[in-house]
Amino acid sequence: MKLNFFKSKRKRHCIAFYNIENLFDVYDDELTRDSDMTPNSEKKWSIKRYNNKLRKIGYVISNIGKKDVNRHPAIVGLAEIENEAVLKDLVNSKHLKAYNYDFVHYDSPDERGIDVALLYDESVFKVAYSKSYTLDLVDDLGVVDLTRDILLVSGLFEGLELHVLVNHWPSRRSGDVETEYKRMKASQKVTEIITELKEKNSEAKIIVMGDFNDDPSSKSIKSLELSHGLFNPMRTLLSRDRGTTSHNQRWNLFDQVLITHNFFERKKNALRFVNANIFDEDFLKERDSKYKGSPYRTYVGKRYKGGYSDHFPVYLILSKK
Template identity: 55%
Template sequence: MANKFYFHKKRTNKYTIAFYNLENLFDTKDDPNTLDNDFLPSSEKHWNRKRYEKKIVKLGTAISNIGFLKSRKSPVLVGVAEVENLKVLEDLVISKHLKQKEYGIVHYDSPDERGIDVALLYQKQYFEVIDSKTIPLLVDNQVGIRDYTRDILWVTGLLNNEKIHILVNHWPSRRDGAKLTSYKRVIAAEKNREIVNQITVENPEAKIIIMGDFNDDPYSESVKEHLVRHDLFNPMERLLTRYRGTTNYKSQWNLFDQIIFSHSFHKYEKGKHSFSDASIFDENFLKIYKGRYKGNPFRTYAGKKYIGGYSDHFPVYVQLKWNKEK
């Protein structure tokens, strides 16, 4: 169980950066401006206060443990997707296993029709926000009508006093078919590329982290051909196998959840951060433990059936070494 991670040893110079799709973290109140009817007490899913609070505690448990065994601390930055509003994030950061970490929140409401957003959580003792903004993702559907999807969240801040840019994404889904919708994710990749170019024109050595649920794998056209160029590195490429990924559909693993970063993290400089390692956080307590779907992410619902798990995605993370001055 998750508690096995909580033992006391000296903290290291490693800092974990994570991304986690929280799978429909909705509150129980009706928002007339969004399509949240599936997540109300009166819905067929019977999404009520008890179930909501249970999910909040479970997600807090998972987040607090990401990368803990190697760094001896909870992640300093956590990008999240599929959150309904600021209130659910506020409930999450004061939950049982996160309260002591004092996470700050960067969140904006997006135009997504379902009302789901991305956000960034950060431990205030390690990270200071300098600036934040959202970048609209303008894509049309097949008949030329705008598809209202999640904005890109761009946060600039100081991690242990080093300036870092973070882009948090949740790209358009594959719901209408992977091939039919691939152009939307290419547009999303190109918009991230524009931001990267804008940053590096000012500072070619800028530290940039791009994270999110891309709804595409590391070798998909959007990621491989339109986003990752000579100045970016995708450590997730080596993690996807037939037996491992972050989400599973029809017995096939995908690694839609990725963290990509600038090659400047490969440089060793005192007082700066450099790349150490990357992984999928797929510990057993986050998995279905028996039956046909054994080993898959232990999700909250299977269709309309409540099973009380965490999420239908595993988190991913990278770890940075802080090369102290002394």
């Protein structure tokens, strides 16, 4: 019985997404607003703190979904990456260097210089194509808002065609209602990209992941789901006591993974959805104070905490039968 249990896990893979809270190097980039993440800033970002962050994030990534599949994730979408250099340092860090991780990354026009990226295990996923889509945002006054691109990566996952879209939609910093139109624009852009993919192959298997800065019940997410009949397995995970990020002691589930409905097909050798979850193990949580249970962050404002991130990762499990 035990042998069959482990045998079934060998046929499964973990697909994850993680907003890793400002993975910046220590150097000032004159083209972006990253001066707060330098040794001379109020945050006193240093090589020691940077290396500690790499080690901790690497440890988290190596363990996402491990209880479900007995191995590291095959694919990990990332948000809040500064550049290619930090990705190289991450895949070569203590807990990840033994794996076959490579990455896809494009510099985006975001004012702070943070991007999305995709880590992937080369022995499982073979990248064939990638593209970065710019999100054109202009307010009522004609002011352009520079934000993160949407990343598309297409390839063969265990020999089967798979498309992954990595997102980090505009924040709610200026107010939920005031910024809603930006996330609706992002939702519409993802819908357009999926339409492009389906025009080439109506049976395309597509995973949409990211920090959407909106909950599953938000207009932008519901609109995206309806546009192509996507399934959102994260919808039932948000509660008063659980989410992926916490603000004013209230949980949100901004981090989500959505899939096309053909992940439920019963064909032989097809990629099939098994389950989805939040990776919110105790070591990722605050232990003290009124924030107990919320994500153990690297910084709270300008105060260094030395934790992992202000978000928990999310993941889904796929099987190939």
